[in-house]
Structures are given as C-alpha cells and as structure tokens.
Amino acid sequence: MIHVNGLGKSFKVAQRTTGLKNAVKALFHREYTQIEALRDISFQIEPGEIVGYIGPNGAGKSTTIKIMSGILVPDQGSCSIMGYTPWLERVPYVKHIGVVFGQRSQLWWDVPVMDSFELLKDIYNVPHTEYRSNLSLLIETLDLSGIIHTPVRQLSLGQRMRCEIAASLLHSPRILFLDEPTIGLDAVSKIAVRKFIQTINKEKNVTIVLTTHDMNDIEALAQRIILIGKGSLLYDGSIHTLRSRFGTRKTITVDYRPHAATLEIPGASLISWSPERAVLQVDTQHAQISDVIACLSNQVELLDVTVDAQPIEDMIVELYKEYQLS
Numbered sequence: 312m313i314h315v316n317g318l319g320k321s322f323k324v325a326q327r328t329t330g331l332k333n334a335v336k337a338l339f340h341r342e343y344t345q346i347e348a349l350r351d352i353s354f355q356i357e358p359g360e361i362v363g364y365i366g367p368n369g370a371g372k373s374t375t376i377k378i379m380s381g382i383l384v385p386d387q388g389s390c391s392i393m394g395y396t397p398w399l400e401r402v403p404y405v406k407h408i409g410v411v412f413g414q415r416s417q418l419w420w421d422v423p424v425m426d427s428f429e430l431l432k433d434i435y436n437v438p439h440t441e442y443r444s445n446l447s448l449l450i451e452t453l454d455l456s457g458i459i460h461t462p463v464r465q466l467s468l469g470q471r472m473r474c475e476i477a478a479s480l481l482h483s484p485r486i487l488f489l490d491e492p493t494i495g496l497d498a499v500s501k502i503a504v505r506k507f508i509q510t511i512n513k514e515k516n517v518t519i520v521l522t523t524h525d526m527n528d529i530e531a532l533a534q535r536i537i538l539i540g541k542g543s544l545l546y547d548g549s550i551h552t553l554r555s556r557f558g559t560r561k562t563i564t565v566d567y568r569p570h571a572a573t574l575e576i577p578g579a580s581l582i583s584w585s586p587e588r589a590v591l592q593v594d595t596q597h598a599q600i601s602d603v604i605a606c607l608s609n610q611v612e613l614l615d616v617t618v619d620a621q622p623i624e625d626m627i628v629e630l631y632k633e634y635q636l637s
C-alpha cells in the first residue's frame with residue numbers, strides 16, 4: 312500500500328546572528344546552512360498495518376509524514392501510496408488519506424465544529440449517505456454529540472483532538488496519518504483516542520501511520536515500529552523483536568516474612584532491600600527467573616512475588632543509546 316524508496320530532503324536555513332551590525336550585514340550577505348532532514352529512507356507498509364514511526368526530536372518524522380501526505384516534495388527518492396505519487400497527484404490522492412497533525416488544526420477556528428464537517432464534506436465531495444453514516448458513527452464512538460455545535464476555539468484540547476480525528480475520517484480514507492494525536496491529552500482522553508484508533512483499524516481495515524513520543528501509544532497500538540534518527544532509518548521491525556533484543560531485563564519484587572540477613576542471589580542484582588521486601592533485577596540472557604525465585608525461596612519464606620517486564624520506554628532509550636541519539 313505504501314512504498315517509500317530512498318527518500319531524501321534537505322532544508323536551507325538562513326543563519327541568524329545577533330547585534331545590529333550583523334543584522335545590517337545580513338541584509339547584503341546572508342549565510343545559509345543545509346539541514347539534512349531525511350537521508351535515504353525506505354520502507355513498505357501493507358494494508359491494515361498500524362506502524363509506529365518514532366524517533367527523537369528533529370529526527371525527521373513530521374517531514375516524512377508531510378511528504379507522504381503530499382504537502383512537501385522530497386529532493387530524492389520515490390513514494391508511491393495506493394499507486395499515487397502524493398505531491399504530484401494531490402487532488403485525487405487526498406481523497407484516500409486522512410491526516411491529523413496534533414499541533415495544528417484542520418478545523419475552522421470561529422465556527423461550530425459541525426460547520427467545519429459540512430465544509431469538509433463539500434471539499435472532499437463525500438456522497439450524502441456516506442457522510443451521514445460516517446458522521447453518526449464518529450459522533451457516537453468519539454462521544455461528540457455535546458460539542459459539535461460549539462465553535463472550535465471554545466473546545467478543550469482533548470475535545471478538539473476528538474473532533475480533528477473525526478474530521479480526518481469523514482471521507483472514509485483508506486490510510487490515516489497521525490502526527491502526535493495524543494499530545495497534551497489527559498489519561499482518559501488518551502485511552503479514548505487509542506481505543507478509537509484500534510476500532511477503525513480492526514473494523515474498517517484503515518492503515519495507520521502514527522508518530523508519537525508517547526511509548527504507551529506505541530505499546531497499545533503498533534505491532535511494528537520504524538525508528539529514525541538524524542534523518543536515517545535505524546530500525547524497522549516488530550516490538551516483539553525489540554523486546555528480545557533490548558527487553559531482557561526483568562524486575563522481581565518479593566515480599567517475605569521478616570528476615571534480618573541480606574540476600575545472596577546469583578545471577579540477580581539487588582536494587583533495594585528491607586527485612587520484608589526486596590527488589591531484584593535479572594537479565595534473562597544470563598539467569599532464569601525460575602532459578603532466581605527458587606534460590607530466594609531457599610533463603611526466605613516468600614509471601615508474594617511479582618515479575619515486571621522492562622517498559623518499552625527503557626528499550627527505546629537503549630536503542631537511542633546504541634545509535635548515539637540521546
């Protein structure tokens with residue numbers, strides 16, 4: 312569905328210096344630097360996939376999304392989405408995609424949300440029956456009934472984001488590009504947005520490309536991640552593979568009957584200890600969890616044991632470290 316091949320994009324940025332003398336000088340002679348936002352990016356995405364497109368600040372995520380949605384033209388490489396080249400065939404192409412930029416609005420600020428929806432219906436030429444059925448589904452699943460007659464500027468961020476997502480789906484797109492869709496949302500709104508993304512992916516088979524810094528979004532939604540850093544593609548694979556590579560550390564928390572002596576557990580490092588509770592870290596590449604628990608039960612009378620996997624956030628930090636991105 313999405314074929315991206317050797318994409319490259321540079322920006323020419325004017326150097327700004329401080330001081331009046333330099334400002335006058337700059338009127339006659341400007342110095343520029345070249346920022347390589349993307350270098351040789353290639354990937355393919357199949358229909359119905361949810362892909363997390365991640366990377367640190369300035370990595371090139373938004374630039375890629377802008378190229379894929381036809382807003383920016385790359386300097387090198389090709390991009391074919393549903394057979395279209397986004398920036399060359401924008402008008403027929405945009406009928407098949409929905410785009411949400413968490414930081415920007417596609418709704419008209421001063422008019423009620425519903426008026427924006429009606430305008431989008433006309434812009435995309437959505438047949439009346441399709442529009443009505445999409446609208447009622449979106450109002451119901453995104454809980455919009457209380458806010459669609461309110462002007463956008465009076466909505467809270469969470470309410471606006473739900474309306475933005477609805478606006479991007481009124482024309483039944485096959486692909487949805489989401490750039491930071493949960494930025495600034497409270498925990499309840501985040502969960503609602505994630506749930507909705509899952510629903511449209513499952514029930515309507517919408518392909519989703521999601522950029523986010525929120526690793527809970529990634530964990531909840533994406534089976535595959537594409538990591539970019541400093542404009543280059545660094546990792547493309549499943550979260551499962553990432554876990555087996557970087558997620559080998561487990562944390563074991565044990566509660567036991569009061570025990571005065573400290574614990575000696577081969578293969579585990581003691582993170583904290585008290586006469587009633589200990590927290591240990593185990594690298595499963597070097598020791599088995601069952602061996603560590605057996606060793607513990609020989610030394611203390613266990614009351615409770617919990618084993619926690621490494622959070623995905625930590626794994627991403629390790630990945631950034633490996634590529635010297637942090």
Ligand SMILES: Nc1ncnc2c1ncn2[C@@H]1O[C@H](COP(=O)(O)OP(=O)(O)OP(=O)(O)O)[C@@H](O)[C@H]1O
Pocket residue numbers: 322323324346347348366367368369370371372373374375
């Ligand atoms: N219009 C522009 N003009 C000049 N430089 C730009 C422009 N757009 C992006 N850049 C530069 O290109 C690089 C990649 O930017 P991009 O916005 O794609 O990063 P990002 O991964 O989305 O970052 P963030 O997570 O901070 O949103 C950055 O160094 C940025 O400063």
